[in-house]
Amino acid sequence: MNTASNDAARLRAILDSAVSAIVTIDARGIVQGANPAVERMFGYTEEELIGRNVSMLMPEDLARAHDGFIARYLSTGDRRIIGIGREVTGQHKDGSSVPVHLSVGEFEDDGAHYFAGIMVDLRQQRLTERQLAREEALFQSIFDSVPDAFVVTDTDRNIQIANPAFVRIFGYDAQEIVGRSITMLFDDREEAVQHTSTALSLERQQQQLQAPIIASFRRRNGERFPGEAVWSEVRDGANVGVGYVALVRDVTRELKRETATRTAQRLEAIGQLTGGIAHDFNNLLTVIVGNLELLEPRISDGDQLDLLREVKEASEKGAQLTDHLLTFARRQRLESQKISLNGMVTAVADLLRRTIGANIVLDVIPATDLWMTRADPGLIETAIVNLVLNARDAMPVGGRIVVETRNAILDESGAELIPGLQVGQYVVLSVTDNGHGMPPEVAEHAFEPFFTTKGPGKGSGLGLASVYGFARQSGGQATLYSEVGKGTTIRIYLPRADADDGTHSAGRQEEVLPLGRGELVLAVEDDAKVRRLTIQRLSALGYEVEAVGDANAALGAIAGGLRPAVVFTDYMMPGGISGLELAQRLRAAHPEIAVLLTTGYAGGLIDAGDIDKLRIKVLMKPYRQAKLAQTVREAIDTNGRARAPMSGSES
Ligand SMILES: Nc1ncnc2c1ncn2[C@@H]1O[C@H](COP(=O)(O)OP(=O)(O)OP(=O)(O)O)[C@@H](O)[C@H]1O
Numbered sequence: 258m259n260t261a262s263n264d265a266a267r268l269r270a271i272l273d274s275a276v277s278a279i280v281t282i283d284a285r286g287i288v289q290g291a292n293p294a295v296e297r298m299f300g301y302t303e304e305e306l307i308g309r310n311v312s313m314l315m316p317e318d319l320a321r322a323h324d325g326f327i328a329r330y331l332s333t334g335d336r337r338i339i340g341i342g343r344e345v346t347g348q349h350k351d352g353s354s355v356p357v358h359l360s361v362g363e364f365e366d367d368g369a370h371y372f373a374g375i376m377v378d379l380r381q382q383r384l385t386e387r388q389l390a391r392e393e394a395l396f397q398s399i400f401d402s403v404p405d406a407f408v409v410t411d412t413d414r415n416i417q418i419a420n421p422a423f424v425r426i427f428g429y430d431a432q433e434i435v436g437r438s439i440t441m442l443f444d445d446r447e448e449a450v451q452h453t454s455t456a457l458s459l460e461r462q463q464q465q466l467q468a469p470i471i472a473s474f475r476r477r478n479g480e481r482f483p484g485e486a487v488w489s490e491v492r493d494g495a496n497v498g499v500g501y502v503a504l505v506r507d508v509t510r511e512l513k514r515e516t517a518t519r520t521a522q523r524l525e526a527i528g529q530l531t532g533g534i535a536h537d538f539n540n541l542l543t544v545i546v547g548n549l550e551l552l553e554p555r556i557s558d559g560d561q562l563d564l565l566r567e568v569k570e571a572s573e574k575g576a577q578l579t580d581h582l583l584t585f586a587r588r589q590r591l592e593s594q595k596i597s598l599n600g601m602v603t604a605v606a607d608l609l610r611r612t613i614g615a616n617i618v619l620d621v622i623p624a625t626d627l628w629m630t631r632a633d634p635g636l637i638e639t640a641i642v643n644l645v646l647n648a649r650d651a652m653p654v655g656g657r658i659v660v661e662t663r664n665a666i667l668d669e670s671g672a673e674l675i676p677g678l679q680v681g682q683y684v685v686l687s688v689t690d691n692g693h694g695m696p697p698e699v700a701e702h703a704f705e706p707f708f709t710t711k712g713p714g715k716g717s718g719l720g721l722a723s724v725y726g727f728a729r730q731s732g733g734q735a736t737l738y739s740e741v742g743k744g745t746t747i748r749i750y751l752p753r754a755d756a757d758d759g760t761h762s763a764g765r766q767e768e769v770l771p772l773g774r775g776e777l778v779l780a781v782e783d784d785a786k787v788r789r790l791t792i793q794r795l796s797a798l799g800y801e802v803e804a805v806g807d808a809n810a811a812l813g814a815i816a817g818g819l820r821p822a823v824v825f826t827d828y829m830m831p832g833g834i835s836g837l838e839l840a841q842r843l844r845a846a847h848p849e850i851a852v853l854l855t856t857g858y859a860g861g862l863i864d865a866g867d868i869d870k871l872r873i874k875v876l877m878k879p880y881r882q883a884k885l886a887q888t889v890r891e892a893i894d895t896n897g898r899a900r901a902p903m904s905g906s907e908s
């Protein structure tokens with residue numbers, strides 16, 4: 258073999274195996290040769306190319322100008338590509354464009370000018386670049402728009418970049434934070450070290466614990482907040498750690514909402530339980546108090562009378578406790594009225610000033626233009642007294658109590674934080690003190706009945722419980738805010754009363770003991786002991802009494818011709834017909850018979866509308882003889898009046 262053919266073979270081997278596409282053309286641009294890489298890049302075989310203008314590998318505009326480029330170079334020597342190289346776009350046989358890096362060399366052979374174009378395929382690179390750009394844009398938009406603080410740190414956990422939410426949440430601007438350690442975001446150095454030490458994070462990774470941590474963070478202005486954070490290490494393609502990303506979410510609102518909901522649920526459950534027990538107690542106390550009252554006139558011995566009075570006092574205390582419990586369980590029969598809180602608050606405060614001691618200042622700040630609200634005035638008074646006394650107890654060495662009223666409009670986000678309250682308008686009564694406050698474990702239970710920190714014999718733990726129940730039953734809510742060493746604020750939200758509904762300010766009835774005139778009373782009561790007692794009490798008041806054990810028996814007796822002046826029925830009864838239903842049936846069929854309902858709780862009676870519509874009376878258990886006398890009389894008389902031909906007026 259001669260050297261020339263040796264050279265040619267070597268060249269052919271190089272060309273065949275080259276990754277770059279190599280095309281040779283003459284001075285007119287006609288292809289003289291092309292290696293296999295050209296086909297991979299452009300889709301044309303060498304045969305298809307040889308003898309044709311190289312411009313077929315270019316998009317149209319470039320193709321048109323190409324002959325001109327060569328001509329200009331040959332005449333001027335002005336190099337645009339030759340020996341320089343640049344990125345250009347070629348065109349594939351199928352019409353798609355092919356980005357390439359093109360460098361051109363030139364040579365002469367036999368006095369003729371040739372060019373060799375060497376092209377590197379940039380399609381893959383472009384694709385990767387485009388993908389990268391897309392990913393970067395995606396990351397950037399997430400980074401900019403996530404509501405959580407997002408920081409990227411180097412391997413030493415010094416912050417490199419922070420997103421807009423970070424700026425918003427932590428209060429630093431994005432520049433000043435760069436280069437500072439991420440540990441400065443924590444409230445507690447020790448916690449910071451725990452959460453950020455490399456050893457620990459490795460351990461976390463091994464356990465694949467990517468679970469978020471909850472820690473206390475600190476804003477630029479020093480304010481602390483609970484944050485939920487997730488950490489992860491960033492590794493490069495070679496699996497070498499290059500830094501960390503951390504995402505921190507401010508969970509103040511969530512935690513607040515969670516705690517409030519949990520408390521509300523617990524109080525709800527306790528309320529159910531309490532209500533049931535209080536109801537049974539009421540029945541027992543009714544029997545005890547009633548029997549004592551019947552016994553009293555029969556005893557003449559002074560010592561025995563003293564004993565009896567002591568029992569009576571104790572029972573009455575018991576009745577008071579049950580009353581609080583019923584309030585907490587929201588089973589009070591509310592005597593709601595449309596009222597303005599300001600006048601009431603001022604009056605109660607004037608009374609309280611005398612009892613709270615000279616070292617405590619009690620201020621009232623009434624809102625101007627306060628809306629009217631609808632609630633039971635007696636229970637509001639009790640609530641204010643309870644709250645002020647609690648405040649006093651929290652300030653053994655004196656301090657200041659502020660009772661304040663204001664209007665409040667709750668929007669979605671406000672209502673969300675106060676479980677049980679709807680969006681709407683409320684009147685808020687708040688009592689604030691600067692006493693010792695409550696630690697969280699006390700605050701969490703303070704509304705529960707019998708929860709007290711005051712020691713045996715001092716507090717019953719029913720004050721806040723009844724405030725809570727009263728607020729809930731009135732369609733509002735009670736909330737508590739307290740800081741140890743600073744003080745406490747309890748707020749009662751009561752619904753705003755419609756501007757145009759009338760005022761029922763029925764004056765308090767006077768205590769008289771009106772007697773019966775032999776009218777017939779039909780008593781319906783399932784508890785035999787209570788039934789016996791009722792017969793005795795009513796007889797003692799001068800009524801004729803028939804008694805039956807349930808509503809069916811009562812309806813049967815009336816169907817059989819019995820015509821009582823009043824049916825005196827318990828609300829809760831076995832046999833499928835409640836006292837309220839019995840009342841409804843009687844009103845429909847025998848409006849001449851008055852109905853008096855008695856109940857230990859107003860669970861199903863809370864809707865005072867029913868009661869008013871039916872024009873029936875309600876007597877709360879346990880009741881005293883005087884109250885019974887007055888209510889039975891009233892029931893008979895008002896029913897009679899309403900039916901008298903002369904009375905045309907609506908009551
Ligand atoms: N203003 C307050 N400041 C600090 N702690 C309070 C305040 N109000 C209530 N507490 C705490 O909540 C507990 C429950 O209060 P609550 O009024 O229900 O019961 P009590 O005051 O202990 O007893 P009672 O009111 O039945 O006599 C109190 O024992 C006290 O620990």
Ligand SMILES: [Mg+2]
Pocket residue numbers: 643646647716719720721
């Ligand atoms: Mg109290």
